[in-house]
Each structure stands twice: as C-alpha cells, then as structure tokens.
Amino acid sequence: MDLNHLKQKHNVYYLTPEDTKFSEYYIAVREKENRVLSDNDVRKLPYLKRNEWLLREKSTERILNYISKKSNTLNLLDIGCGNGWFTNKMAEISKRNRIIGIDVNSLELEQASRVFKTKNINFVYADIFKATTFFEAQFDIITLNGSIQYFKDLPLLKSHLYSFLKPKGEIHILDSPFYNASQIAQAKKRTADYYSQIGIPNMAANYYHHDEKYIAEFEMLYTAKRSIFHRFLNRKDSPFSWYRFRKI
Numbered sequence: 001m002d003l004n005h006l007k008q009k010h011n012v013y014y015l016t017p018e019d020t021k022f023s024e025y026y027i028a029v030r031e032k033e034n035r036v037l038s039d040n041d042v043r044k045l046p047y048l049k050r051n052e053w054l055l056r057e058k059s060t061e062r063i064l065n066y067i068s069k070k071s072n073t074l075n076l077l078d079i080g081c082g083n084g085w086f087t088n089k090m091a092e093i094s095k096r097n098r099i100i101g102i103d104v105n106s107l108e109l110e111q112a113s114r115v116f117k118t119k120n121i122n123f124v125y126a127d128i129f130k131a132t133t134f135f136e137a138q139f140d141i142i143t144l145n146g147s148i149q150y151f152k153d154l155p156l157l158k159s160h161l162y163s164f165l166k167p168k169g170e171i172h173i174l175d176s177p178f179y180n181a182s183q184i185a186q187a188k189k190r191t192a193d194y195y196s197q198i199g200i201p202n203m204a205a206n207y208y209h210h211d212e213k214y215i216a217e218f219e220m221l222y223t224a225k226r227s228i229f230h231r232f233l234n235r236k237d238s239p240f241s242w243y244r245f246r247k248i
Contacts, residue, residue: 006124012110015125039114043085045085056175059174062242073096075141076099076143078090084121090143109125132163140166142171158214191209219244
C-alpha cells in the first residue's frame with residue numbers, strides 16, 4: 001500500500017478531507033476531564049498508573065502477547081488510534097510488521113507522529129467509510145481499542161472492515177462497552193447527562209451505545225469479570241470483554 005502520493009502534514013497522511021467537528025468536541029471533553037496527555041505521558045502508556053490506565057494494562061498485554069505469537073509478517077490497522085500509543089505497542093512487537101494508525105482527530109494524530117517515529121508505523125487521517133477501495137484486502141489484523149463507541153452503524157462498520165481483511169484476517173475489539181437491548185435507553189441518558197454536566201452536550205450525539213447482538217458472530221477471547229469477589233480482591237483489569245472475528 002503506497003501512501004506517498006497522499007497529502008501529508010506534520011508527518012500525518014491525509015486520505016480523506018479533514019472534518020474538524022468531531023475532533024473539537026472530543027478534545028474539549030478530554031480537556032474537561034484532564035485527559036489531554038503530554039508527549040512524555042503518551043510515551044508511558046498504558047503504564048501511566050492513573051485513571052483508566054490502571055485498568056488497561058492487562059488488556060493491552062493480552063492482545064500484544066496474542067499478536068506476538070503470530071509467526072508471519074503482519075499488516076495491521078489500528079482504528080481510532082488517537083495519540084498512537086497502542087499503534088506503537090504493536091509496532092514494537094516486530095520491525096517486520098507494518099502498522100497503520102488511523103483516526104479523524106488531526107491533533108492527536110500529529111502528537112502520535114511526533115512522539116512515535118518508528119519506521120514501521122504510518123499515521124493516517126481518514127474516514128474509513130470513504131476509504132474502502134484504498135484499504136481493500138490489505139490487513140491481517142484490525143484493532144479497535146476503546147474506539148467502537150464512536151461509530152454509529154456497527155453492521156456497516158463490520159462490512160467495511162471485512163473488505164479490508166486479507167483471507168483469514170481478524171478484527172479485534174477491546175476496552176469497549178456493549179449493552180443488552182434493555183440497558184441502552186438508560187445508558188444513553190447517563191451519557192447525555194454526563195456530557196451536559198461537563199458543558200459539552202453536543203458530544204452525546206457522537207457517542208453510540210451498541211447492542212451486543214451485533215457482535216454475536218465474534219468470539220470472546222476474554223470475558224470481563226464483574227463479580228463482587230473479583231472487586232473485593234481489587235483486581236485491576238478491564239471491565240470490558242475482548243472480541244475477535246475471523247474472516248474465512
């Protein structure tokens with residue numbers, strides 16, 4: 001896949017025209033939550049020892065260990081890569097692998113390209129629904145790490161990602177919530193209330209609550225443990241399960 005013909009700014013490739021609306025809401029929320037990280041802190045992820053990162057260490061280690069056991073050279077796509085920390089972790093597994101981190105947040109992509117200058121990574125700005133032909137049958141593994149909730153139409157997303165996979169390619173979803181149908185209305189209300197309370201009500205329209213029926217075809221490689229016993233032991237781990245889909 002040749003990226004060299006694409007427009008480039010601050011070492012980020014632009015595959016589709018830039019739309020800043022979502023980025024503005026997203027960054028405004030992160031600022032309100034004190035979650036905009038310095039370059040130095042981004043380099044430490046996921047071992048930052050604060051906030052949600054206390055829960056994401058193990059989920060990161062699980063999937064990195066899984067990928068490291070693959071013997072062949074891999075093309076990987078990290079969707080919703082943000083500041084690039086997880087893209088970089090996958091790149092560290094093997095210099096032979098090639099990884100693309102993709103997002104629609106140019107500010108975080110620029111930080112990613114500034115912090116992580118690894119030769120086997122490229123950071124790309126793109127609306128993936130407008131990039132089907134470019135990415136068709138290119139990837140062995142596609143990851144959505146904490147990003148599925150920012151996509152409105154999950155069946156459409158899966159259809160696009162399926163076309164991005166090579167034969168026997170895989171989609172992995174981790175650190176993301178799914179809901180029983182009976183839970184969705186209340187979850188939407190909690191989200192709307194939260195974004196209103198912090199003064200960014202428009203963000204609620206960009207955060208989606210997906211019915212677990214849409215991942216019925218996925219295998220569950222890790223089941224989140226929510227028991228009282230688990231909480232009593234103070235086990236720091238992701239509250240979300242890890243899902244895998246394999247292309248035949």
